[in-house]
Amino acid sequence: MRIPTLRHWLIAAALATSPLIATTPAHAEAPQVKTQAPGFYRMMVGQFEVTALYDGYLDLDAKLLKNASQRDIQRLLAKRFTTGPAIQTAVNAYLINTGSKLVLIDAGAAKAFGPSLGFIPDNLRAAGYDPAKVDVVLLTHLHGDHVNGLLTADGKAVFPNASVHAAKADADFWLPAEALAKADEASRPFFQMAQSALAPYQAAGRFSTFDDGTELIPGFKALAAPGHTPGHSGFLIESAGQRLLVWGDIIHNAATQFENPEISIEFDIDRKLAVATRQKLLNRVVKDKLMVAGMHLPFPGIGHVRREGKGSFEWIPVEYGPIR
Amino acid sequence: MRIPTLRHWLIAAALATSPLIATTPAHAEAPQVKTQAPGFYRMMVGQFEVTALYDGYLDLDAKLLKNASQRDIQRLLAKRFTTGPAIQTAVNAYLINTGSKLVLIDAGAAKAFGPSLGFIPDNLRAAGYDPAKVDVVLLTHLHGDHVNGLLTADGKAVFPNASVHAAKADADFWLPAEALAKADEASRPFFQMAQSALAPYQAAGRFSTFDDGTELIPGFKALAAPGHTPGHSGFLIESAGQRLLVWGDIIHNAATQFENPEISIEFDIDRKLAVATRQKLLNRVVKDKLMVAGMHLPFPGIGHVRREGKGSFEWIPVEYGPIR
Numbered sequence: 001m002r003i004p005t006l007r008h009w010l011i012a013a014a015l016a017t018s019p020l021i022a023t024t025p026a027h028a029e030a031p032q033v034k035t036q037a038p039g040f041y042r043m044m045v046g047q048f049e050v051t052a053l054y055d056g057y058l059d060l061d062a063k064l065l066k067n068a069s070q071r072d073i074q075r076l077l078a079k080r081f082t083t084g085p086a087i088q089t090a091v092n093a094y095l096i097n098t099g100s101k102l103v104l105i106d107a108g109a110a111k112a113f114g115p116s117l118g119f120i121p122d123n124l125r126a127a128g129y130d131p132a133k134v135d136v137v138l139l140t141h142l143h144g145d146h147v148n149g150l151l152t153a154d155g156k157a158v159f160p161n162a163s164v165h166a167a168k169a170d171a172d173f174w175l176p177a178e179a180l181a182k183a184d185e186a187s188r189p190f191f192q193m194a195q196s197a198l199a200p201y202q203a204a205g206r207f208s209t210f211d212d213g214t215e216l217i218p219g220f221k222a223l224a225a226p227g228h229t230p231g232h233s234g235f236l237i238e239s240a241g242q243r244l245l246v247w248g249d250i251i252h253n254a255a256t257q258f259e260n261p262e263i264s265i266e267f268d269i270d271r272k273l274a275v276a277t278r279q280k281l282l283n284r285v286v287k288d289k290l291m292v293a294g295m296h297l298p299f300p301g302i303g304h305v306r307r308e309g310k311g312s313f314e315w316i317p318v319e320y321g322p323i324r
Numbered sequence: 325m326r327i328p329t330l331r332h333w334l335i336a337a338a339l340a341t342s343p344l345i346a347t348t349p350a351h352a353e354a355p356q357v358k359t360q361a362p363g364f365y366r367m368m369v370g371q372f373e374v375t376a377l378y379d380g381y382l383d384l385d386a387k388l389l390k391n392a393s394q395r396d397i398q399r400l401l402a403k404r405f406t407t408g409p410a411i412q413t414a415v416n417a418y419l420i421n422t423g424s425k426l427v428l429i430d431a432g433a434a435k436a437f438g439p440s441l442g443f444i445p446d447n448l449r450a451a452g453y454d455p456a457k458v459d460v461v462l463l464t465h466l467h468g469d470h471v472n473g474l475l476t477a478d479g480k481a482v483f484p485n486a487s488v489h490a491a492k493a494d495a496d497f498w499l500p501a502e503a504l505a506k507a508d509e510a511s512r513p514f515f516q517m518a519q520s521a522l523a524p525y526q527a528a529g530r531f532s533t534f535d536d537g538t539e540l541i542p543g544f545k546a547l548a549a550p551g552h553t554p555g556h557s558g559f560l561i562e563s564a565g566q567r568l569l570v571w572g573d574i575i576h577n578a579a580t581q582f583e584n585p586e587i588s589i590e591f592d593i594d595r596k597l598a599v600a601t602r603q604k605l606l607n608r609v610v611k612d613k614l615m616v617a618g619m620h621l622p623f624p625g626i627g628h629v630r631r632e633g634k635g636s637f638e639w640i641p642v643e644y645g646p647i648r
Contacts, residue, residue, distance in 0.1 A: 019539045020532070021460055021487060030426045032373040033452035036646050037364050042357070049356040057645055081613070081628040081640055088645055102354045116646070128357035136345055163345060208344070215343045289405070299644040304405040316405055317641070320623040321381055321412055322440070323358050 038126035039119060041300035042323055045291070046239025048219065049323075051095040051127045052293065052300035055108030055149065056117035059086035064266040065256060067275070073256055073263065080255035087253060091145050092301040093120050094246050094293050095129060096237060101217055102129065103136045104159065105235055105246050106295055107149030112193060120149050121158060134159040138216060139166040140248030140295065141229040142174040143267070144193035150201065157200045164201045165216060167224065168209035170231025173269075225250060225281060227274030228267070234281070244302075245285060246293045250278050251315075254297050258282075258305070258313040282313050291318075362450035363443060365624035366647060369615070370563025372543065373647075375419040375451045376617065376624030379432030379473065380441035383410035388590040389580060391599070397580055397587065404579035411577060415469050416625040417444050418570050418617050419453060420561060425541055426453065427460045428483065429559055429570050430619055431473030436517060444473050445482060458483045462540060463490040464572030464619065465553040466498040467591070468517035474525065481524045488525045489540060491548065492533035494555025497593075549574060549605060551598030552591070558605070568626075569609060570617045574602050575639075578621050582606075582629070582637040606637050615642075 039054025062084030065073050077083055093106040108120040121131055137159055140146060152158055173179065174194035183191045201207040210216060212224035216235070223234040225248065234247040251257045252265045261278045268274040285292050285305050293302045303317040363378025386408030389397050401407055417430040432444040445455055461483055464470060476482055497503065498518035507515045525531040534540060536548035540559070547558040549572065558571040575581045576589045585602045592598040609616050609629050617626045627641040 019541045019544075020534055021489065021541050029424055030421060030453060030457040032421045032423065033375075034366070034368075034373060034647050035452070036366050036644075037362055037451070039644070040361050042360050044358075049358060051357075054644065079630060079640075081630075088643060090643070090645070097354060097356045099356065100353055127361070128359070129354060133354040165345065210344055217343045217345050220343075306403060306405075316403075319412060319414070320360075320363070320378065321414070322360050 039123040039299065040127035041302070041320070042127070043302065043318065044242075044323060045096075045237060045244045046242040047099060048237065048239040049097040049099075050237075050244060050293075050302075051097075051124075051129070052302055053093045053095055053108075053120050053123045053127065054299045055091040055093060055120045055123075055145075058089045058091060058109075058113060058117065058145070060089040060253065061085055062087055065253060065263050066266060066271065067262050067264045068256070068260060072260070076256040076259055079259075082255050087255070089253065089296050090299045090301060091117055092293070092295050092297070092299055093149070095124060095127070095134075096220075097129075098217070098219060098239070101135045102133050103138060103217065103220065104134050104162070105138045106140055106146040106248070107137060107158065107197075109145040110148035110151065111153065112144055112148045117145070118149065131158050132161055134162045136217060137162045137164045138220070138235055139164065139170075140234065140246070141232040142166055142170045142194035142198075143229065143249075144190065144197075146248075146295065147197035148193055150197045155196075155200070157204070162201075163206045163208065164198065165208055165210055166198075167222065167231030167233045168211055169224075169226065170229055170233075171209045173230045225277050227270050227272075227277040228265075229269050232277075242291075243288075244291050244293060245281075247281060247285075248295055250281050250292075251294055252296045254315050258315050259308070261311065261313065279311070286313065363447040363623065364451035365626070365644070366451070367626065367642065368566075368647060369420075369561060369568045370566040371423060372561065372563040373421040374561075374568060374617075374626075375421075375448075375453070376626055377417045377419055377432075377444050377447045377451065378623045379415040379417060379444045379447075379469075382413045382415060382433075382437060382441065382469070384413040384577065385409055386411055389577060389587050390590060390595065391586050391588045392580070392584060396584070400580040400583055403583075406579050411579070413577065413620055414623045414625060415441055416617070416619050416621070416623055417473070419448060419451070419458075420544075421453075422541070422543060422563070425459045426457050427462060427541065427544065428458050428486070429462045430464055430470040430572070431461060431482070431521075433469040434472035434475065435477065436468055436472045441469070442473065455482050456485055458486045460541060461486045461488045462544070462559055463488065463494075464558065464570070465556040466490055466494050466518035466522075467553065467573075468514065468521075470572075470619065471521035472517055474521045479520075479524070481528070486525075487530045487532065488522065489532055489534055490522075491546065491555030491557045492535055493548070493550065494553055494557075495533045497554045549601050551594050551596075551601040552589075553593050556601075566615075567612075568615045568617060569605075571605060571609075572619055574605050574616075575618055576620045578639050582639050583632070585635065585637065603635075610637070 109117040180191040365376040433441040504515040
């Protein structure tokens with residue numbers, strides 16, 4: 001019998017602790033691709049084709065969330081495996097092809113809030129559409145992360161063939177020249193962004209306002225949801241018996257505001273009314289089992305809401321899958 | 325003063341109830357596109373690039389879920405806005421580019437379960453990769469919806485340059501010729517699919533087995549998770565201090581089995597052991613705050629698990645976003 005030498009033993013030990021599969025590549029290594037899948041998601045609502053479009057994300061400072069202690073807010077974030085101070089917050093828009101009209105709800109932030117946003121035109125093209133074919137743009141409200149995307153970097157209309165529509169209450173609040181003149185330093189950029197974004201559409205006679213309950217085009221009804229801004233609106237969409245409520249900014253932070261709808265955000269113009277509107281709409285969508293889409297819900301931001309105990313809710317996102 | 329005629333009044337009434345925005349298209353109507361975004365999702369785990377790949381979906385009959393009354397199962401499904409009898413169930417696989425190895429975990433169902441599956445090669449290409457560049461295929465177990473995708477429709481290797489690896493306990497159960505010969509009629513197709521899918525890789529000397537705890541390649545460790553099949557395994561992946569457990573079929577139906585992990589599925593070889601393994605792993609991933617990926621979780625099937633009361637859990641999916 002041959003007694004193993006130390007050299008044999010060392011080789012055997014090395015083999016025993018080395019990985020099972022040889023690590024020398026048999027052929028060229030594939031470089032890491034490191035790009036995300038395109039930011040669109042498609043589904044049908046009756047005969048309407050709905051495409052969620054990802055504009056990008058904002059890193060929201062958790063301290064902008066109000067009406068609860070930062071300790072409570074961090075506890076709620078941790079339950080969703082998110083921890084502050086910066087919370088990745090999606091900016092979504094929704095493109096609805098009714099079959100005869102191409103309707104975009106909100107236009108994203110363009111590059112005014114940094115390079116992590118402004119991808120709606122790219123994702124709209126990735127989804128098979130052309131911004132020039134958009135017939136109608138409906139705006140949930142006139143904040144910059146919803147309207148800046150109406151313009152190119154050099155101030156031209158991104159949607160040159162679209163008419164643009166916002167609630168009269170929001171237009172009256174943000175668009176008068178004297179409102180900008182009277183604005184304090186902190187809020188002046190909000191007025192400037194709203195006025196700049198709409199100017200070319202107003203000049204072309206392509207901007208008009210609507211009131212609560214207006215049927216904008218067949219199957220699209222405005223639903224006043226004031227508080228976040230005076231004219232903040234949802235759009236209730238219905239086709240062939242199926243419904244979708246595009247509710248704008250009813251929720252800015254899914255991790256905290258579904259569980260505690262009293263949590264508010266710094267940017268709310270009327271915080272108390274924003275909370276009351278959120279509670280009212282949450283109760284309605286639960287009661288009606290209404291599918292909702294939200295501009296700051298985790299992309300694609302489409303799903304249902306379930307009640308979880310008194311005054312508390314849970315977000316149930318749609319599942320990815322083919323168009324069926 | 326001119327008094328309006330009835331005709332005037334009828335026109336005014338028609339205008340008042342007609343939609344705000346003219347419905348005649350100003351230009352050519354955009355046709356509905358009706359395709360879904362490509363079925364991949366990308367993220368980093370340390371220095372490893374992880375790409376979730378969507379193979380498609382199965383419509384799972386709710387009656388295949390066991391250990392609870394159908395009434396309880398339908399109640400849990402309804403809480404997720406899903407109702408039976410058919411439950412859309414994703415089939416996912418995971419491609420990990422370590423920087424030096426391209427590793428695929430599971431290969432999907434190919435077309436053996438119908439036209440709604442078999443999209444892994446398409447989505448792998450959409451994600452920027454070439455099946456011929458895959459170096460290693462790790463199999464969580466040898467069921468057809470995980471192994472059929474190893475072969476093209478004409479029986480050739482889809483991954484001609486890859487070595488293929490499965491747990492010894494699964495290979496010993498599914499691959500012996502005598503196991504097929506002894507199988508009853510109902511289970512024979514399972515044995516046939518496993519044996520057919522692996523045959524070309526075995527013939528080329530490209531198939532080998534591993535045991536629990538084996539380090540397969542640096543950063544990939546096999547984790548026995550028996551019950552669903554005798555050798556059903558997870559893979560614990562670690563890079564630069566970040567971890568991901570690809571746990572195979574620990575959950576087949578997210579809507580019911582997180583809330584009640586005792587719910588089992590018809591296809592479990594050892595139902596009691598499958599339940600015990602599920603409970604053990606759920607407790608472990610909660611304790612360790614371990615990110616998991618699952619082959620039948622809603623695509624992309626990556627997320628965390630939170631405890632919700634005694635013996636009950638909640639799934640928290642990752643959020644879509646760019647690679648950061």
